[in-house]
Amino acid sequence: MTHVVLPACTKCQACLNACPVNAFHESEHILVINPEVCIDCGACTAECPPQAIVYEDDLPEDAQASLIFNARQAKHCPLIDAAM
Ligand code: SF4
Numbered sequence: 001m002t003h004v005v006l007p008a009c010t011k012c013q014a015c016l017n018a019c020p021v022n023a024f025h026e027s028e029h030i031l032v033i034n035p036e037v038c039i040d041c042g043a044c045t046a047e048c049p050p051q052a053i054v055y056e057d058d059l060p061e062d063a064q065a066s067l068i069f070n071a072r073q074a075k076h077c078p079l080i081d082a083a084m
Contacts (some may be wrong), residue, residue, distance in 0.1 A: 001043060001056050002035035004070050006063060008052035015044035015053060016082040024080045027073040034074035037066075 001022075013023070018052035023037040024044075033044075045053045050077055056067060 001040050002038040002054050002067075002070070003040060003042070003055055004035075004059060004063075004066050005020040005030055005032050005084050006052045006054060006066050008023040008050040009048075010052075013080070014047045014049060014051060014078060018043040018047045019082065022079065022082060024082075025074045026080050027077045031080070032073040034079075035071050036074075049080055050064065 008060070011026070011031055015031070020041060020043070021037050021039055023033045024031050025034060030052075035069060040055065042055065045055075054063070059067060
């Protein structure tokens with residue numbers, strides 16, 4: 001399981017400091033979460049102003065494409081190092 005960033009993400013990056021495992025990558029229009037790294041702690045969800053981060057099991061039916069998008073984009077978009 002993983003958490004998923006939805007298209008409502010504004011790339012404000014408020015979530016980055018909350019993530020204990022540096023799971024966020026930067027795609028062209030939104031941040032995405034690497035599902036192979038996310039440990040489902042849920043810390044990022046509370047930090048997201050547009051509430052654009054959702055637990056995989058809570059994804060609405062019409063948002064399933066975001067699950068695939070996050071996984072694909074995380075493979076080739078740059079990792080964001082919260083420490084930088
Ligand atoms: Fe990082 Fe936790 Fe959010 Fe997963 S749920 S991206 S581990 S802060």
